[in-house]
Amino acid sequence: MDVRKPGSTWTTMVVLVDACQGVAVNLGDSNASNDGFSEAVNILSKPFPPRTFQVSISNMISTNSSAMTDITALILSPSFLISAALLVAGNVVFFLISYTRRPRGFPPGPLGLPGLGNLFQINKSIPALTYSAWAHKYGQDRPLGVKLGATNIVVLNSARMVRDLFERRGAIYSDRPRPNGEDEKWKFQTHEVPASLFHDSGPWLTRWRREFNGALGSAAAVARLHPMNDAETARALVALLEAGPTTRRAELEDIILSWVTSVPCIAVCGRRPDAMAHHGFDMDTFRRRTAGYMMLHKPSLMDSIPVLRYLPGKFGMAGWRAKSRAVAKDVFEIADQFLSAAKEHRAALDGADAAAGKGLSNRTEGYYESLGARMLREQRENRDKDMWTDLGLSAWNIVAAAMYTSLATFSTMLMVVAKYPDVQQRIRDEVLQVSGGDGAPLKSADVGRLVYTEAFWHEVNRWRPVAPQGIPHAPAQDDVYDGYQIPKHTAVYANVWHIHHSPEDYESPERFEPERFLRHPFGMRPGAAHDPATMEPSTNSASASARATYSFGFGRRVCPGMQLAKQSLILGLAKILWAFDVLPAQEGEELDLGVDTGFVQGLITFHPKHLDVSLRLRPGRNKQDILDHYSETYKAEAELMGW
Numbered sequence: 001m002d003v004r005k006p007g008s009t010w011t012t013m014v015v016l017v018d019a020c021q022g023v024a025v026n027l028g029d030s031n032a033s034n035d036g037f038s039e040a041v042n043i044l045s046k047p048f049p050p051r052t053f054q055v056s057i058s059n060m061i062s063t064n065s066s067a068m069t070d071i072t073a074l075i076l077s078p079s080f081l082i083s084a085a086l087l088v089a090g091n092v093v094f095f096l097i098s099y100t101r102r103p104r105g106f107p108p109g110p111l112g113l114p115g116l117g118n119l120f121q122i123n124k125s126i127p128a129l130t131y132s133a134w135a136h137k138y139g140q141d142r143p144l145g146v147k148l149g150a151t152n153i154v155v156l157n158s159a160r161m162v163r164d165l166f167e168r169r170g171a172i173y174s175d176r177p178r179p180n181g182e183d184e185k186w187k188f189q190t191h192e193v194p195a196s197l198f199h200d201s202g203p204w205l206t207r208w209r210r211e212f213n214g215a216l217g218s219a220a221a222v223a224r225l226h227p228m229n230d231a232e233t234a235r236a237l238v239a240l241l242e243a244g245p246t247t248r249r250a251e252l253e254d255i256i257l258s259w260v261t262s263v264p265c266i267a268v269c270g271r272r273p274d275a276m277a278h279h280g281f282d283m284d285t286f287r288r289r290t291a292g293y294m295m296l297h298k299p300s301l302m303d304s305i306p307v308l309r310y311l312p313g314k315f316g317m318a319g320w321r322a323k324s325r326a327v328a329k330d331v332f333e334i335a336d337q338f339l340s341a342a343k344e345h346r347a348a349l350d351g352a353d354a355a356a357g358k359g360l361s362n363r364t365e366g367y368y369e370s371l372g373a374r375m376l377r378e379q380r381e382n383r384d385k386d387m388w389t390d391l392g393l394s395a396w397n398i399v400a401a402a403m404y405t406s407l408a409t410f411s412t413m414l415m416v417v418a419k420y421p422d423v424q425q426r427i428r429d430e431v432l433q434v435s436g437g438d439g440a441p442l443k444s445a446d447v448g449r450l451v452y453t454e455a456f457w458h459e460v461n462r463w464r465p466v467a468p469q470g471i472p473h474a475p476a477q478d479d480v481y482d483g484y485q486i487p488k489h490t491a492v493y494a495n496v497w498h499i500h501h502s503p504e505d506y507e508s509p510e511r512f513e514p515e516r517f518l519r520h521p522f523g524m525r526p527g528a529a530h531d532p533a534t535m536e537p538s539t540n541s542a543s544a545s546a547r548a549t550y551s552f553g554f555g556r557r558v559c560p561g562m563q564l565a566k567q568s569l570i571l572g573l574a575k576i577l578w579a580f581d582v583l584p585a586q587e588g589e590e591l592d593l594g595v596d597t598g599f600v601q602g603l604i605t606f607h608p609k610h611l612d613v614s615l616r617l618r619p620g621r622n623k624q625d626i627l628d629h630y631s632e633t634y635k636a637e638a639e640l641m642g643w
């Protein structure tokens with residue numbers, strides 16, 4: 001095809017698209033225009049030589065006005081317009097088809113629409129339910145291939161596959177997906193405002209997770225936090241008492257949020273959130289900005305249909321860019337507030353050191369040293385310069401990761417005990433028995449002795465997991481599994497919902513029944529197909545990675561806050577049941593915990609639609625008991641924190 005001929009199809013297309021914009025044809029530098037449509041044209045015209053073509057147009061236009069009239073007539077002629085329309089349509093179809101073509105050897109899955117793939121076949125609020133339905137059709141123990149527009153997704157519907165890929169091949173399957181390669185979104189998440197959740201596996205993340213484990217993740221770290229956990233939970237009881245039994249929904253959530261963020265916040269910067277106002281911190285702003293950050297990363301149509309990225313203004317990448325600048329500014333402000341609190345904690349510990357006649361670089365004995373305070377000390381000792389810049393952001397990351405996941409899980413726990421009074425009573429009986437009688441509230445150190453309550457915890461996480469389709473992992477290289485090709489960077493989801501509701505593995509999976517975890521360590525029926533302890537008895541690794549719940553993720557990316565979350569939320573429930581009866585907000589109301597009627601998928605978590613419970617002081621328990629419990633536990637906390 002000779003593109004220099006005025007009537008050739010490529011000439012036609014560029015002129016047409018420019019005309020659509022109402023802008024003059026750019027005859028000079030083809031890079032001059034930044035606007036989205038021009039970029040789209042550049043992309044569409046890639047296989048052809050646009051420069052040659054531009055010169056020829058330029059020559060044409062610089063001739064006389066009768067030539068211009070000829071061109072206008074030509075452009076407006078029906079044959080020209082029809083061929084132009086056909087060309088545009090042809091290219092659109094070509095792009096749509098090539099975007100949504102399944103990669104060669106991709107796992108089987110449902111047929112989709114050209115250009116859209118399976119995008120509109122998936123349950124918007126709980127995609128895991130659609131993946132579950134497809135698992136029955138395409139095989140539960142075989143990877144499922146799904147196309148969301150241009151995006152490739154592989155869903156693992158069985159524990160066997162999750163273990164094979166996320167654990168056994170963890171060296172490969174520990175990255176996060178990049179639907180559009182190393183684009184601006186990816187750079188933003190991993191470099192400009194790095195969040196561990198989005199980061200690929202590698203030295204940065206290994207280092208980050210090691211620091212996390214040392215401060216909040218390991219059993220020893222969680223034990224070091226016992227006094228703070230006791231006191232902060234006792235403090236929440238006081239807040240609940242003061243709020244009164246009519247407090248429900250958003251107000252109740254606020255109290256829970258400030259409680260569940262307090263221990264992580266103390267662990268990272270030595271202060272609870274509501275004592276950080278003088279650093280400029282305020283919980284509502286923190287929540288709003290964190291939600292803004294997450295919104296930015298919510299997969300949008302632009303990710304599935306990449307050509308939409310080239311739309312101008314707020315619909316395409318231009319809108320994302322503008323928002324991301326604002327979000328980055330907001331998040332860095334929060335990071336500075338955490339950093340400032342950590343410096344304050346460092347200064348307090350240094351002051352205590354000085355008072356005790358120790359040198360500045362000594363580790364402060366007798367006090368709790370937060371992660372931030374430790375890093376600042378190590379930096380001062382010149383042992384680590386790198387973490388300095390990450391410190392404030394890391395603190396934000398950790399507190400943000402703890403916030404909504406813990407709120408969602410605890411809301412489900414409260415709703416369940418309100419709905420099933422016999423379960424509530426059984427937990428309370430166990431708590432009172434372990435704590436040594438009705439008088440004393442449970443201590444953090446005794447949480448591990450609660451057997452039925454732990455079974456309850458596992459059952460809550462199995463029955464209504466916070467992330468029903470998990471957080472996707474991605475292979476760092478092309479891989480072949482069970483004969484299927486999984487391309488590098490593909491989003492690989494573990495369908496936690498399906499795994500935890502498979503009748504092959506769980507007796508009456510829809511029933512809420514903590515006892516299943518008393519009968520079997522993983523809550524499974526005898527001889528269950530995917531019992532991790534019996535799947536491969538020949539290898540020790542089979543039981544090493546075995547677990548009761550998949551709600552906290554897998555392999556190298558498993559939630560590093562899992563132990564702290566378990567400890568804190570069980571402790572919270574135990575103390576609440578010591579102090580209060582948890583009842584439906586409306587007396588006699590049948591609480592709806594149906595998966596699609598009583599729950600919703602929010603921006604981040606799957607949680608009860610409404611926290612409709614009421615906390616009433618138990619008969620025999622009085623206000624003073626609760627105040628006394630707080631002042632006693634606070635004493636121990638304040639001593640350790642130097643408050």
Ligand code: HEM
Nearest residue numbers: 196197401402405406409466471552553554557559561565
């Ligand atoms: C009931 C409460 C919680 C649930 C259900 C939960 C669940 C999860 C899940 C599913 C993941 C992704 C795992 C994966 O990719 O395989 C995750 C990651 C993470 N969680 Fe949690 N989490 C909870 C509480 C916490 C707490 C209390 C903290 C901090 C104190 C925390 C910190 C993190 C961090 C930092 C990550 C990112 C890890 C990474 O990507 O490598 N989480 N969590």
